[in-house]
Amino acid sequence: xxxxxxxDDEKEMRELLRLYLEPEGFTCIEADDGExxxxxxxxxxxxxxxxxxxxxxxxxxxxxxxxxxxxQVPIIFLTARSDEWDRVYGLKIGxxxxxxxxxxxxxxxxxxxxxxxxxxxxxxxxxxxxxxxVVDEKARKVTVNGKPVVLTLxxxxxxxxFLKHRGQVFTREQLLDRVWGIHYVGSTRTVDTHIKxxxxxxxxxxxxxxxxWGVGYKFDETI
Amino acid sequence: xxxxxxxDDEKEMRELLRLYLEPEGFTCIEADDGExxxxxxxxxxxxxxxxxxxxxxxxxxxxxxxxxxxxQVPIIFLTARSDEWDRVYGLKIGxxxxxxxxxxxxxxxxxxxxxxxxxxxxxxxxxxxxxxxVVDEKARKVTVNGKPVVLTLxxxxxxxxFLKHRGQVFTREQLLDRVWGIHYVGSTRTVDTHIKxxxxxxxxxxxxxxxxWGVGYKFDETI
DNA sequence: CAATAATTTCACAAAGTTATCACAATGATT
DNA sequence: AATCATTGTGATAACTTTGTGAAATTATTG
Numbered sequence: 242x243x244x245x246x247x248x249d250d251e252k253e254m255r256e257l258l259r260l261y262l263e264p265e266g267f268t269c270i271e272a273d274d275g276e277x278x279x280x281x282x283x284x285x286x287x288x289x290x291x292x293x294x295x296x297x298x299x300x301x302x303x304x305x306x307x308x309x310x311x312x313q314v315p316i317i318f319l320t321a322r323s324d325e326w327d328r329v330y331g332l333k334i335g336x337x338x339x340x341x342x343x344x345x346x347x348x349x350x351x352x353x354x355x356x357x358x359x360x361x362x363x364x365x366x367x368x369x370x371x372x373x374x375v376v377d378e379k380a381r382k383v384t385v386n387g388k389p390v391v392l393t394l395x396x397x398x399x400x401x402x403f404l405k406h407r408g409q410v411f412t413r414e415q416l417l418d419r420v421w422g423i424h425y426v427g428s429t430r431t432v433d434t435h436i437k438x439x440x441x442x443x444x445x446x447x448x449x450x451x452x453x454w455g456v457g458y459k460f461d462e463t464i
Numbered sequence: 465x466x467x468x469x470x471x472d473d474e475k476e477m478r479e480l481l482r483l484y485l486e487p488e489g490f491t492c493i494e495a496d497d498g499e500x501x502x503x504x505x506x507x508x509x510x511x512x513x514x515x516x517x518x519x520x521x522x523x524x525x526x527x528x529x530x531x532x533x534x535x536q537v538p539i540i541f542l543t544a545r546s547d548e549w550d551r552v553y554g555l556k557i558g559x560x561x562x563x564x565x566x567x568x569x570x571x572x573x574x575x576x577x578x579x580x581x582x583x584x585x586x587x588x589x590x591x592x593x594x595x596x597x598v599v600d601e602k603a604r605k606v607t608v609n610g611k612p613v614v615l616t617l618x619x620x621x622x623x624x625x626f627l628k629h630r631g632q633v634f635t636r637e638q639l640l641d642r643v644w645g646i647h648y649v650g651s652t653r654t655v656d657t658h659i660k661x662x663x664x665x666x667x668x669x670x671x672x673x674x675x676x677w678g679v680g681y682k683f684d685e686t687i
Numbered sequence: 688c689a690a691t692a693a694t695t696t697c698a699c700a701a702a703g704t705t706a707t708c709a710c711a712a713t714g715a716t717t
Numbered sequence: 718a719a720t721c722a723t724t725g726t727g728a729t730a731a732c733t734t735t736g737t738g739a740a741a742t743t744a745t746t747g
Contacts, residue, residue, distance in 0.1 A: 338646055359641050380631040380684070381676055389686075393704060394678035430724090431706055437725065452724070454714065616693055654695055656735065677703060678734070 242266040243288035243357055248278035248304065249319065250296045254342075258291060261346040262353065275299025279307060282314075289357060290316045291349075305336060315360045317352060319344075369404040372462055374446050376404055385446050395420060396439045403450065403460030412457040432458075466511035466580055467491040471501035471527065472542065473519045477565075481514060484572050498522025502530060505537075512580060513539045514563075514572075528559060538579045592627040595685055597669050599627055608669050618643060619662045626673065626683030635680040655681075 245267050247255050252273070259269040270287070272278035274296045281287070290308070294301035305316055318339040337356045340349060369376045373386045378401055383390045392400065398420045402411070411419075413429035436458055440447030451461050468490050470478050475496070482492040493508070495501035497519045504510070513531070517524035528539055541562040560579045563572060592599045596609045601624055606613045615623065621643045625634070634642075636652035659681055663670030674684050 355646075359635075359638055359646075377631075379633065380682065381633045381679060382631070395705075427706065428708095430708090433724065434706075434726085437727095455723070618694075651696065653697090653735090657695070657737085660737065675735070 242268065244268040244270065245353065246270050246272065246278060246281055246287045246290045248272045248275065248290065248296070248301075249293040250274055251293075254293070254319075258349060261349050265350055265353075267353070275301070275304035275307075278304055282308060287314055289353060290314060291319060291353075292316055293319045295321070313360075315356045317356055369401070371404055371407065371460070372446055372449060374400075374404075374443065374449070376401060385443055390442050392439070392442060395435050396442065399435060399439060400443075403458075406460075408459060408461050408463075410453045410456055410459040416457065467493065467509060468576065469493050469495065469501060469504055469510045469513045471495045471498065471513065471519070471524075472516040473497055474516075477516070477542075481572060485576065488573055488576075490576070498524070498527035498530075501527055505531060505535075510537055512576060513537060514542060514576075515539055516542045518544070540575060540579060592624070594627055594630065594683070595669055595672055597623075597627075597666065597672070599623060608666055613665050615662070615665060618658050619665065622658055622662060623666075626681075629683075631682060631684050631686075633676045633679055633682040639680065 245262060247258050247269055248271075249255050249258075250273050255271045255273070259271070262269055270281055272281050276299050278290070278292075279299070282290070292301045292304060296304075299307075301318060305318075308314065308316065315337040318336050319342060320339055321342050337360060338352055340352055369378065375384045376382075381397060383392055383397070383400065399416065402416070402419055413432040416432050417425050417429060436450060440450055443450075449460055449462060451459050453459055468485060470481050470492055471494075472478050472481075473496050478494045478496075482494070485492055493504055493510070495504050499522050501513070501515075502522070505513070515524050515527060519527075522530075524541060528541075531537065531539065538560040541559050542565060543562055544565050561575050563575055592601065598607045598610075599605070604620060606615055606620065606623065622639065625639070625642055636655040639655050640648045640652065659673060663673055666673075672683055672685055674682050676682055
């Protein structure tokens with residue numbers, strides 16, 4: 242689940258947010274000003290930042306600007322007044338949303354979910370290659386030897402997962418978790434069917450998806 | 465020759481700049497704060513702005529942000545300390561250069577020439593083409609095979625977004641975020657209806673808006 | 688304030704995808 | 718070689734998503 246960095250100089254505010262978010266399964270990390278926040282941000286992987294504007298030392302604007310020099314991590318501003326947002330927005334420092342204090346638990350949780358959902362897969366290059374297979378994740382296009390191949394949703398996501406973790410063996414359960422989602426219920430044999438169709442559609446290159454007997458499947462360019 | 469708007473609260477500074485620039489053939493207009501500057505900017509055609517950061521009423525940051533809402537006119541900031549520039553640059557408010565006070569006549573003239581040279585023709589027409597579709601964003605006009613097509617607001621903005629990111633797949637939520645705004649509440653199926661009408665209005669070319677089953681839509685000239 | 692246009696919602700039809708099953712084929716074990 | 722477990726495969730029913738026309742709602746314009 243996602244890790245959220247909460248930056249606010251008020252301890253009560255940080256704890257309130259943590260109280261809302263942790264039951265949802267988010268991991269929360271706190272920092273009491275911009276400098277501490279930057280330190281935490283450098284130290285570990287952060288999926289989203291909740292950021293107060295008014296803070297000692299390094300304020301929210303400047304913090305955001307520093308972070309934006311090296312990352313497109315989603316940032317939600319916490320503002321006391323909505324016209325503070327005008328400034329954030331007008332300055333185009335790349336904030337993703339804002340929440341005006343005081344806020345309700347639902348609002349915070351909803352905004353966090355919404356921002357994570359819409360920023361998912363927005364950054365970085367999205368092109369993967371393996372042998373004759375070329376996958377463009379953003380465009381959701383696949384070619385084999387330059388010829389386009391049309392994949393269904395599940396086939397595509399399986400292939401992307403394999404390409405992102407070449408050589409790693411996945412059990413059927415792991416594939417179901419990561420492509421279908423953790424709430425999937427049903428037969429693990431479903432995976433087999435999708436592997437089958439994927440192999441057929443990839444043609445020759447389909448052999449790169451290898452069966453690991455008694456375990457699961459892996460994508461491997463070597464034998 | 466070019467017209468330059470000088471905005472600074474110190475009369476001596478404005479006159480100094482004018483003294484440097486007029487011999488070079490530039491026409492200079494003065495304003496003593498951001499508000500007066502905006503008024504001048506609205507009143508006549510300006511080719512470049514020399515802008516002090518520290519000013520009463522409307523400071524340089526805010527002035528710049530206002531101007532950028534409606535114009536890409538080149539702006540050169542005048543700063544007393546170089547770390548003020550860090551802020552301007554980091555905030556990405558679209559400044560073109562900066563000059564640290566005190567400055568030499570040569571420096572000012574050289575920077576102004578350089579910026580004008582560099583930005584010349586940048587104002588470009590905002591024209592996009594794809595197949596038989598031609599979109600003029602500024603004029604908000606669309607033609608297909610040379611024939612004008614009348615689009616509604618949402619249809620137009622969808623089309624422009626698609627053209628700006630050809631090939632990229634957008635989920636319905638992403639489209640709602642970027643065309644309707646991040647705080648839109650309502651059915652995601654609304655998107656479908658607008659896609660439908662847009663496709664119909666574009667005729668043959670409507671096929672370029674492709675459905676990506678289980679994900680969303682993309683604009684793609686290839687298959 | 689009426690008229691018009693634009694947008695959203697809804698319900699149903701159409702299209703496409705996915706899950707499951709049964710049986711065949713294959714690999715491992717004795 | 719025989720047995721058992723696992724994997725491959727084709728068919729199809731169940732399900733999800735998308736397209737579409739019409740109605741309801743909202744916004745804009747004269």
